[in-house]
Amino acid sequence: MKHQLANFLIKLIIRILRYFSRSARFKFASFIAPIILKLSKRTRLRAIANVTNAMVKLNQTQVYELVVASYTTIVFGVLECFWLDEIEMDIECDEDTLMLLNNEKGVSVATMHMSCYELAPFSIQKLIGSATTLSKIPTFIKSAANIYADANIKVINKNQPNAFFSLLQASRKNEAICLHADHYATDVDVCFFNQQTKAPSGTAMLSAYNKVPLLLCYPVLNDSGRYTVFFETVVDTHVENTPQAIESAMQTIYQKFEAIITKHPSQWYWSYNRWKK
Numbered sequence: 232m233k234h235q236l237a238n239f240l241i242k243l244i245i246r247i248l249r250y251f252s253r254s255a256r257f258k259f260a261s262f263i264a265p266i267i268l269k270l271s272k273r274t275r276l277r278a279i280a281n282v283t284n285a286m287v288k289l290n291q292t293q294v295y296e297l298v299v300a301s302y303t304t305i306v307f308g309v310l311e312c313f314w315l316d317e318i319e320m321d322i323e324c325d326e327d328t329l330m331l332l333n334n335e336k337g338v339s340v341a342t343m344h345m346s347c348y349e350l351a352p353f354s355i356q357k358l359i360g361s362a363t364t365l366s367k368i369p370t371f372i373k374s375a376a377n378i379y380a381d382a383n384i385k386v387i388n389k390n391q392p393n394a395f396f397s398l399l400q401a402s403r404k405n406e407a408i409c410l411h412a413d414h415y416a417t418d419v420d421v422c423f424f425n426q427q428t429k430a431p432s433g434t435a436m437l438s439a440y441n442k443v444p445l446l447l448c449y450p451v452l453n454d455s456g457r458y459t460v461f462f463e464t465v466v467d468t469h470v471e472n473t474p475q476a477i478e479s480a481m482q483t484i485y486q487k488f489e490a491i492i493t494k495h496p497s498q499w500y501w502s503y504n505r506w507k508k
Contacts, residue, residue, distance in 0.1 A: 245313050253317075253456070260307035265299055267306070278302070278501040285424040286496065300497040304452060308347035315353050315382045320450070322354055324462035331444040331467060333359055337405040340446045341434040341465070341484050343413040343491070344500040347458065350450035352384045352409040354460040363401045364409045365389050365433075395433065402441045409448065410434050412481070413488055414503050419478040421485045428506050435480040439472040445480060447487055451495055463487065 248256055268275045278298045282289065289297065311318055324332070332338055332355065342351035355362035366379070367389040379386040385406070387397045402408050416431035423430075438445040445466040450458050465487070470480045492499045 264303040264306045274502045281501045311347040320458040322460050328462050328464045337443045338407045339434045339437040340409040341412040342448045345449050346452040346498045351448040363406045421482050435470045435477040438470040442469040
């Protein structure tokens with residue numbers, strides 16, 4: 232009953248917001264984000280701790296202001312996912328990286344939880360006509376799966392058994408695989424904001440197993456209201472299939488993540504349990 236009610240309320244909110252302008256949706260996000268933070272103690276405290284650890288020069292007031300600004304951007308970005316085809320965006324991708332993205336054997340793309348999460352696979356789909364991603368789709372929010380279907384993005388449900396093997400199969404069909412790689416996992420050791428932590432290695436493993444290039448993609452919401460989606464090359468051939476090479480590739484990605492977050496701190500989702508002990 233709770234799941235049915237949640238799905239009904241979400242569908243109702245989305246249906247209502249469809250009649251509002253984009254600026255009104257942002258005002259709604261600005262209104263509701265601080266409320267969610269106050270009600271979600273764990274989310275709020277984790278974000279405060281992460282910002283404090285990473286942005287050591289900020290005082291307590293600045294830390295909390297950044298947490299609220301970040302959460303507002305993320306809430307707005309989640310809402311934007313329901314209207315991906317209406318989003319105004321520019322794509323920054325040099326010719327060499329674009330050639331790698333069009334690699335006939337496929338490509339592995341690492342992305343991060345910045346602003347509008349799904350703009351990375353959506354941009355790949357726009358550029359080359361196909362994109363596959365992995366997502367933890369809540370079973371009780373049926374409308375969540377529609378986001379990917381409406382945007383012509385193939386999605387593998389992270390909740391299903393053997394999800395990574397499904398990704399491998401998709402990669403072996405020469406598909407472009409786009410995975411969020413900035414959350415905590417126990418695969419490899421990395422240094423992130425001068426702190427040791429662990430990270431997922433899926434994007435580097437796909438590059439190594441299937442001998443395809445490894446790229447980075449992330450969206451940034453500009454002051455103008457338009458998004459810019461950036462593509463960068465990490466490895467232009469493929470990651471060597473050794474534990475050391477896979478870990479090194481992920482460390483390179485995390486160095487890039489750190490630089491991006493430092494430049495756009497209010498656009499990254501700070502509430503993951505990023506530095507587990």
